[in-house]
Amino acid sequence: MLVGKSSRFIVTVSILFSLVALLEGYAQTPPQISAQVAAQMIMRPQPAVDSSQLEAVSAKVEFDPPTVSLGQKSFYRVTINATENSIHWPNEICLPPELLPGLTARGQLTQPDGVPFHPLTEFIYSVTPTAAGRHTVSNYLVSVGGSSVEIPSADLEVVAATTNLPSPRILALELSATNVFLGQPFRVQVLLPAGAGNQIEALRDIQLSGGGLMIDKTALSQSIDVANINGQLKQSFICELKVTPIAMGPQEFFAQGFTAGREFSGPITMHGQLTIPGGPAKYVLLVSEPVKINVRPLPIDSEPPGFTGTMGTFFSDPPQLSTNRLHLGEPIHLKIMFHGKGDLTRFVAPAPPRSHDWQIIADYPPNTGFTLIPQTDETQSTPAIPFSGFDPIAGKYYDLSIPPLPVTVIGEGLPTELPTFDDDGKSTVPVKLSNLAPLPGKTATSLKPLQLQGWFVCLQLVPIIGFIALWRWDNRRRFLEAHPEIVRRRQALRALRRERLKLQKALDAGDADAFVRHAADALCIAVAPHYPANPQALVCADVLAQLDGKEQNGHHGETVRKIFAAADTRFGISMQTQPDLPALQADVETLLRMLEEKL
C-alpha cells in the first residue's frame, strides 16, 4: 500500500513505466506510444487459452449492498466466469414485485490470473425496493456455451427505518456541455470516488452507453484529484474522454467500468493525499446515473461552400506561395497555416477544389497546404479554395476561404519545326507547319453533315413522292385503257356540260336556230357512249332508240322529233316557223337530265 506524503505539491506517478507529464499547448495531445514500446507490446507472448474454465463455469450472485433502507437503490449483480458472447442471458429476469427495476448494464473483462487470462462477465440490475422485508430473487438456469448454469438465489434485506446504511458504489459523470451541436466534441469525465479509507481504485473497460455517441479513445486521459461529488470534495479517480455526438435530438447515456484496484493503465497524474490498495484487484462493474444531453443539428440553410466539418474557433495566416512566376506544368506550393483556440481535433483540412486551369494536390495531413500545377498559361491567379468552419459557441459558420493569389504562368509554346531523324533527310512527317492559306477556300454552310439535317431528310421525300405519283398515274392510265367506256362517258359528260352552256347562251340570245342545233347535238352526245359512236354520226332515231318504249311514243319522243325536225330545217330550202323556245327548253332540260342519268 502506497501512501502519499503531502497534498501541497503535485506528485506525478507512472505505475507501469515512467512518470509522464501532460503536454501543454493549444490542443490536448493524446498519449503517444513510441515505436519501440509498441513493438514490445506486440511482441509480448499472448496468454495461453485456458479451456478448463469452460468446464467449470460458475455464477455468483449478490445484492450490492445486501441491506438497504426503503427507497434506497441496490444492485442485483450476477458474475459469471465466462465470455459475454457465450452466455445466453435472458432478456428479462423475474424480480419480486416489490423491487422496481432501473437501468441494466453488462460488461466483460479478462482478468489476469497467472499466465492464462480468465474471462469475467457481470450483469447488474438497479432495483429500488418499495416494501420492507426480505425479498428474494429465486434461482434460474442460464445457458453458457451450450451447458446450463444455475444462477443461485439472492436476498435483499429492506429495512423500513431510515438508518444510516451504506450506499452502493456508483460512478459519477461530469459533462463539459449538455447542449451541443451535431459533431461538436465535448469532454466527459467518469469519476470513481475514493472508497473506504480514502482508497483510490483504477477503472478498466470504461464505456458509455447510447448509440448516438462516438468516443475518441485516443484522447483518453487519467488522473487522481479532488472532485466535487454531490457537494462533497472527494479524492477520485478521473478518466476524461472526448465524445462526439453523431445522432440528433435528446440523448441519454450512462458510464460503466470495472474497478481494477491498482491496475492503472497508461500514464496518470495524481494530486493530493491518497491511498492505493495493494493485493489482487477486485473487479466490480459499476455504473453511473444516466445523464441527458441535447444534440442540435447544424444550420443547413446558411452552410457556406467549403464546409468540411471543421468545428471550433480557427483562423489562418495569409497564404504563402513558393513563387509567383512559374512555367506551364511546374508545381508550386501554397502554404497555409491554421491556428485554433481550444480543441484542434475537429479541424478538417479544406478539400482541393477542381479547377480546369490547375491541378491541385492537397498536402498529406496534418499539413494543410496545397501543391498547384498550372495546366494553362492563360491563368493569372491561383484558384480560390473555399473553406469554412462552424463556431459552436456562436452557433454560426465563418469563412476561412483561401483567396486567389496573382501568378504569372509562362507558356512553353509548341514547336513549329521538327528535326529530321533519318540520314537522308527523308521523313514521312512534315518537318514544319504549312504557311497560312491565302484564301478561305472551300466553304460549307455548316459542319453538321447533310445526313443529320432534318430539311435534307425531308427533301428526300420529293423524289419518292414523284415516283409514287408516276406509278399511280401509270396504273390509272392502264386501268382506263382496259375500260374505255369510262373514258367515253367522262368525255360525254364534259361535252354535254359544254353544250348546256351553249344552249343557255342561245336561249338568252333568243336564237332559236342555235338552240335547236345545240339541243340536237347535246342529245346525240348524251346517247353516243351507249353505242359507242361519234355523236355527229347519230340521228334522231338513234336518240329515240335510247328511250324506253313508252317514252319513244310519248312526250319525250315528240320533243326529240321536234328538235331534230327543227334542226334539220337548216338543210331545207325554205325556213320553218320558229318553235316555242321557253316550252322547248324545259322539255330539253328534262330529257337531257334523264339521258345523263343513264350515262
Next chain:
Amino acid sequence: MSHLRITITLFVLLVATGITHAAANNVSFEQGMGFDHARRLPEAVAAFKKSALAQPAAGTLVNLGIAEWQCGHAGEAILAWEQARWIDPFDSRAKSNLKFARAAAKVDEPQLKWFEVASLWLPPDAWVWLAGTSLCLTVGALTLPRFFRWRKTGWQQALAAVGLGIFLTSMTTNIGVVSRTTLGFVLKRNAPLLLTPTHTGEMISTLNAGESARWLRTRGDYNLIRTANGAGWIARDEFGLVNK
C-alpha cells in the same frame, strides 16, 4: 406581274445578303491574316474563329489551327485542322499540319473503321448527294421506261446497275460520315477523365491535348467519351467534336 416583281425583289435581297455576309467573312479572314503576320496571335485566333463561325471554310480553319498552334494550344489546333479536312478532305495544308502536330505533340491518329476511311475520299455532303442521285437514277432507269412506254434498251439496264452499285457504295460511306460525327479531340492539356459526371468525380486518367476520343453521350456539363484506354467523363469545354 406583281408576283414576278415580288420574286425578283426577294431574289435580289437574298443575293445581296449573301454578298454582304461573304464580304464580312472576308474582312474577318483578312484581319486574321494581318494579326498573324504581326504576331498578334490571340487576336488572329479570335478573327479566324469569327470568320469560321460565320462561314466555315477549309482555309480559314487551317489558318485558325496555325494560330492556335503558335499560341501553344495543341488541342484546339488539331481540332481546327480536322474540321478543315472535314470540309475539304483534299486540303493538303490541313493534312500536312495534322501529321506534323501529331508527331510534335506525340498523339496518335484517330482509329477509323474501314467505312470511315472510305468516307474521307469525298466531302461528307458529296456522299449524300451521290447516294440520293444514284438511287434516283437507278429507280428512274428501271421505272421510267415503263411509265412512259419507252422501248427497253441495254443502256438503261446498265445505267440502273451502275446506279445501284454507286448507291450501295455511297451508303457505306454515308454511314462512315455519320459515324465520324462522334469523333472528337481533347482540347486542354492533362484534361482529367472522370469516373462520374460530377465536379468531384474520381479521376481515372489524364488525357493529352489533341488526343482523339469517341463521344458517347452528354450529361450536364460533361461528355461521356471512349478513349483508347477506356471510357469516362470529361468536361464539355475540354472536348471538341469535329462537326460542331
